[in-house]
Amino acid sequence: MSERQAIDTLVNEFRAGAPRALARAITLCESGRGAAVVAALYDRAGEATTIGITGPPGVGKSTLCSGLVRTARGIGKRVGVISIDPSSPFSNGALLGDRIRLAEHFTDPGVFIRSMASRGHLGGLAGATADAALLMDAFGLDVIIIETVGAGQSEVEIASLAQTVIVALQPGSGDSVQVLKAGILEIADVFVVNKADHPMANQLRREIRSMLQIMEYRGWIPEIATTQALSGEGIGELWAAIERHAAYLNESGEIERRRRDRFLHQVRAIAAGRIRELVERSVGGEAIGNGDPYAAAARALKGLGIEE
Amino acid sequence: MSERQAIDTLVNEFRAGAPRALARAITLCESGRGAAVVAALYDRAGEATTIGITGPPGVGKSTLCSGLVRTARGIGKRVGVISIDPSSPFSNGALLGDRIRLAEHFTDPGVFIRSMASRGHLGGLAGATADAALLMDAFGLDVIIIETVGAGQSEVEIASLAQTVIVALQPGSGDSVQVLKAGILEIADVFVVNKADHPMANQLRREIRSMLQIMEYRGWIPEIATTQALSGEGIGELWAAIERHAAYLNESGEIERRRRDRFLHQVRAIAAGRIRELVERSVGGEAIGNGDPYAAAARALKGLGIEE
Numbered sequence: 182m183s184e185r186q187a188i189d190t191l192v193n194e195f196r197a198g199a200p201r202a203l204a205r206a207i208t209l210c211e212s213g214r215g216a217a218v219v220a221a222l223y224d225r226a227g228e229a230t231t232i233g234i235t236g237p238p239g240v241g242k243s244t245l246c247s248g249l250v251r252t253a254r255g256i257g258k259r260v261g262v263i264s265i266d267p268s269s270p271f272s273n274g275a276l277l278g279d280r281i282r283l284a285e286h287f288t289d290p291g292v293f294i295r296s297m298a299s300r301g302h303l304g305g306l307a308g309a310t311a312d313a314a315l316l317m318d319a320f321g322l323d324v325i326i327i328e329t330v331g332a333g334q335s336e337v338e339i340a341s342l343a344q345t346v347i348v349a350l351q352p353g354s355g356d357s358v359q360v361l362k363a364g365i366l367e368i369a370d371v372f373v374v375n376k377a378d379h380p381m382a383n384q385l386r387r388e389i390r391s392m393l394q395i396m397e398y399r400g401w402i403p404e405i406a407t408t409q410a411l412s413g414e415g416i417g418e419l420w421a422a423i424e425r426h427a428a429y430l431n432e433s434g435e436i437e438r439r440r441r442d443r444f445l446h447q448v449r450a451i452a453a454g455r456i457r458e459l460v461e462r463s464v465g466g467e468a469i470g471n472g473d474p475y476a477a478a479a480r481a482l483k484g485l486g487i488e489e
Numbered sequence: 490m491s492e493r494q495a496i497d498t499l500v501n502e503f504r505a506g507a508p509r510a511l512a513r514a515i516t517l518c519e520s521g522r523g524a525a526v527v528a529a530l531y532d533r534a535g536e537a538t539t540i541g542i543t544g545p546p547g548v549g550k551s552t553l554c555s556g557l558v559r560t561a562r563g564i565g566k567r568v569g570v571i572s573i574d575p576s577s578p579f580s581n582g583a584l585l586g587d588r589i590r591l592a593e594h595f596t597d598p599g600v601f602i603r604s605m606a607s608r609g610h611l612g613g614l615a616g617a618t619a620d621a622a623l624l625m626d627a628f629g630l631d632v633i634i635i636e637t638v639g640a641g642q643s644e645v646e647i648a649s650l651a652q653t654v655i656v657a658l659q660p661g662s663g664d665s666v667q668v669l670k671a672g673i674l675e676i677a678d679v680f681v682v683n684k685a686d687h688p689m690a691n692q693l694r695r696e697i698r699s700m701l702q703i704m705e706y707r708g709w710i711p712e713i714a715t716t717q718a719l720s721g722e723g724i725g726e727l728w729a730a731i732e733r734h735a736a737y738l739n740e741s742g743e744i745e746r747r748r749r750d751r752f753l754h755q756v757r758a759i760a761a762g763r764i765r766e767l768v769e770r771s772v773g774g775e776a777i778g779n780g781d782p783y784a785a786a787a788r789a790l791k792g793l794g795i796e797e
Contacts, residue, residue, distance in 0.1 A: 220781045223780060311782070444785075445772055452768045452771075453764075453768055456768065464757045474755040475528060477756045487795070
């Protein structure tokens with residue numbers, strides 16, 4: 182079977198709704214060979230609601246995610262979950278445990294779960310996540326949840342990819358002050374105070390509220406939901422907040438701006454990935470010489486036909 | 490004062506040995522405007538010994554680093570330290586505490602310490618760290634220690650930049666198995682079992698040794714040093730292992746290959762940073778259209794004169 186035929190077969194299976202084809206299409210994109218598949222399928226995308234969840238380790242993101250999946254399934258939605266692992270070489274254990282919280286959905290054919298390492302993608306994490314979200318959307322999943330630990334670049338990614346960004350925080354952890362520092366306030370559409378039975382839960386809510394007052398929001402002002410994800414308490418209210426935000430996006434026309442941003446983000450990721458390969462090839466050659474690395478970089482770019 | 494004059498002044502101050510000039514030169518590079526400074530100074534670099542330290546959070550990297558600084562100072566070496574912060578928006582507190590372990594060296598004019606966030610550099614972390622190491626080398630520092638938590642890409646960076654890579658591990662933390670998984674074995678030149686008084690220290694040493702036996706090393710076989718960084722115990726032996734590795738690099742000629750790798754790594758980082766700017770400008774325009782993101786990326790690259 183030629184590569185062209187293999188892709189045609191994959192696309193046909195994908196259109197017929199085979200989850201295996203979705204999984205293989207995402208894998209193709211991760212390895213940098215997804216262009217033809219995306220070209221054949223992108224026009225089926227555009228209907229899904231994408232939700233991002235970020236927050237510090239241990240805050241209960243996976244449990245929240247599992248609760249949202251349950252809620253969405255309860256109203257008949259098909260759900261995709263993209264879990265981004267920070268891929269530290271030193272701390273995989275805890276994350277594996279996290280993944281188990283999604284286990285109740287493993288056998289549900291209406292739920293598609295995909296874990297992604299935060300590195301090792303030719304087009305970078307940005308490209309791989311954007312491709313996966315686009316393909317899940319094209320596959321006909323109604324809700325796509327992207328879950329990531331807030332570390333490195335991943336929370337910026339999530340803001341570029343999701344329509345609604347949930348920032349989960351934990352009482353008594355000193356998170357709130359850090360959040361203000363890191364500019365997380367700019368990306369949150371809904372704050373979740375998880376572990377609501379904690380004695381400091383009220384204080385955390387107050388802190389978030391007073392931080393929100395300092396900010397000058399135009400349009401949507403972030404909501405604060407209170408949950409106890411393990412027991413499922415508050416997940417309904419969180420879902421309602423997400424729906425209110427979705428309604429705001431539609432009524433204000435903001436949804437179009439977010440879609441455009443997401444598209445440009447994805448294009449940027451793909452272009453950057455392609456160029457990285459070219460640079461790699463150019464720099465790999467011995468002709469770039471020694472000495473001043475900036476001058477050598479300029480020569481390598483010139484070799485690609487790029488003048489500064 | 491024109492920009493040219495400002496750079497000439499900076500370069501003169503740098504050559505005269507003003508630490509302020511070194512700090513400002515690194516800042517210039519971080520902001521993507523360091524080409525002229527590096528061009529004027531790169532030929533002074535090439536003499537320093539660069540040591541990388543990586544390992545999981547809490548293993549005592551900063552204390553180890555401080556111990557190595559003390560040892561190097563004791564034999565009259567001038568030392569530069571580059572501390573790479575993982576810049577999680579959620580967990581800055583602990584890291585700040587870490588930095589304090591270097592405090593005894595803050596007032597020593599023979600020690601130059603630079604903290605770097607792991608993101609927010611135009612040329613990426615790779616570029617910023619490589620520039621800082623090159624400039625410290627050109628400044629005449631004899632030993633440059635790059636310290637980073639093992640997360641994301643930073644431990645790959647360290648392997649590309651340092652002549653000798655130290656991987657620090659902690660007994661009783663289950664690190665050893667993770668290390669094998671993550672391919673850290675390939676980058677370690679010296680393993681450190683820190684907190685040597687821990688009851689599991691011997692077991693960790695045994696585990697590392699048996700992992701080393703599985704690997705097929707050509708040339709240098711990683712050494713295992715045992716330290717108690719807080720009390721300074723074992724730091725002398727660690728330093729001796731670093732010197733043995735340096736001697737091996739010189740005798741085998743391997744040092745030349747490492748220098749070449751580092752140079753190419755830096756060129757790659759600079760070229761990638763430049764191109765990212767170009768892509769940003771090209772994708773920022775509205776002309777790239779909608780629809781298939783891969784096709785749009787190809788159009789954006791074509792706009793830069795790059796055909797695939």
